[in-house]
Amino acid sequence: MKKIDDSRIYLIAAVTTLVVGIVLGAIAFYSILHVEPKVEAFLSAKDTISTNYKRAYLILRDPQVFAGYGYFDVEGVSVKNSLTFFDKRVYNGEEIDANRKAYLELLLDRRKKGSVLTRNTMVFFMVLSMVFWALFIQERRSFKQ
Amino acid sequence: MIMKSIKTALIVILGSGLIFIGCAKMPAKLVSPTLKIEPVVKDNKELFKLTLSTGIQNENSDTAFIDMKGLIFFSDAGTHVLTIPFHLPVVLPFDTGIIEAEKTYSESEIMPLVTLFGSDKEKLLNEKVLERSFVDEKNIGFELTGCEKKNILDVLKDKVNEKN
Numbered sequence: 051m052k053k054i055d056d057s058r059i060y061l062i063a064a065v066t067t068l069v070v071g072i073v074l075g076a077i078a079f080y081s082i083l084h085v086e087p088k089v090e091a092f093l094s095a096k097d098t099i100s101t102n103y104k105r106a107y108l109i110l111r112d113p114q115v116f117a118g119y120g121y122f123d124v125e126g127v128s129v130k131n132s133l134t135f136f137d138k139r140v141y142n143g144e145e146i147d148a149n150r151k152a153y154l155e156l157l158l159d160r161r162k163k164g165s166v167l168t169r170n171t172m173v174f175f176m177v178l179s180m181v182f183w184a185l186f187i188q189e190r191r192s193f194k195q
Numbered sequence: 196m197i198m199k200s201i202k203t204a205l206i207v208i209l210g211s212g213l214i215f216i217g218c219a220k221m222p223a224k225l226v227s228p229t230l231k232i233e234p235v236v237k238d239n240k241e242l243f244k245l246t247l248s249t250g251i252q253n254e255n256s257d258t259a260f261i262d263m264k265g266l267i268f269f270s271d272a273g274t275h276v277l278t279i280p281f282h283l284p285v286v287l288p289f290d291t292g293i294i295e296a297e298k299t300y301s302e303s304e305i306m307p308l309v310t311l312f313g314s315d316k317e318k319l320l321n322e323k324v325l326e327r328s329f330v331d332e333k334n335i336g337f338e339l340t341g342c343e344k345k346n347i348l349d350v351l352k353d354k355v356n357e358k359n
Contacts, residue, residue, distance in 0.1 A: 104355060111348050119256035119288075130289055133256070137287045140351045 057189040064182035071175035078168035081114050081161060089158050093151060103146040103154060107136050110157040116171070117164025128153075129160055219258040219344045225267065226250035226291055228335050232309060232325040235299065243305040243319075245298050247279060250291040251337070259350045260286040264341040267294070269308050269334055276307035281337075288347050 092106035111133070113119050122130050132153040139146055228249035235244045247267065253260055263283040268275045279296050286292035306316060311334060314325050 108348065108351060108355065111351060113256075134287070134289045137290070137347060137351065141285070141287060141354050143354060 060186035067179035074172035081165040100145040114161045114164030116167045228330045230327045247296040253286040261343040265339040267337045
């Protein structure tokens with residue numbers, strides 16, 4: 051029976067999962083290494099609290115890809131309420147006092163969870179890519195033989 | 196072969212990415228409309244004051260509705276019996292824009308609506324008020340004549356910059 055060369059399929063799968071893994075990794079580590087520390091710095095400010103909290107909120111208002119604000123479970127209702135509250139405050143130019151820090155931390159926590167999820171998904175795709183590369187190499191070798 | 200495979204892989208990635216692109220959800224119905232019609236005397240004329248309280252919900256997470264203009268209509272079997280214009284300067288995400296309308300109408304203008312809600316002039320004058328807390332969805336609706344959809348982040352950034 052004639053053997054079918056599956057190496058092209060393995061190569062497409064390997065490249066696809068590798069690209070997805072790289073993109074996810076970039077998203078996850080941009081948030082972990084750049085965005086989250088920046089928000090934490092604004093939240094730990096001791097003076098001009100309202101301005102710094104607003105800056106932190108503007109960053110947090112743009113959600114992490116894996117922690118979007120489109121859908122909420124029961125636990126996420128507090129996040130939804132926080133968004134409504136802060137949107138109004140910022141839009142109306144009202145102050146955000148130190149008591150509201152916990153709610154901003156709630157939004158930061160959601161972003162952090164999203165980053166961890168993205169990083170874990172990246173690992174999954176990288177492992178998947180490695181498996182496909184291995185299959186690709188094996189298929190090429192067996193076909194050459 | 197490798198280049199062709201990479202090309203195919205990119206098509207697969209971009210194709211699946213299209214699934215995640217969404218668009219803003221427009222409000223389709225009014226939230227808890229309540230209506231009150233009272234007879235009033237103005238300049239020795241018998242008129243009827245209509246008070247309408249309702250809301251329009253923005254269910255989007257990242258889109259704000261700016262300068263929302265439109266008409267609330269009462270309809271009887273598809274025919275508009277009365278229309279009320281409204282304007283909401285802004286409806287932020289997950290928020291409800293409250294519409295509080297108060298307008299005075301003549302007898303000929305208001306009576307089709309009074310009849311629609313199962314009353315008549317005599318009954319209204321005797322009871323002094325016609326009130327409905329639950330208006331059937333088929334009797335009330337709205338149409339938008341203007342609305343700007345803006346990303347909430349842009350709206351908030353503009354506001355913060357405006358203040359600075």
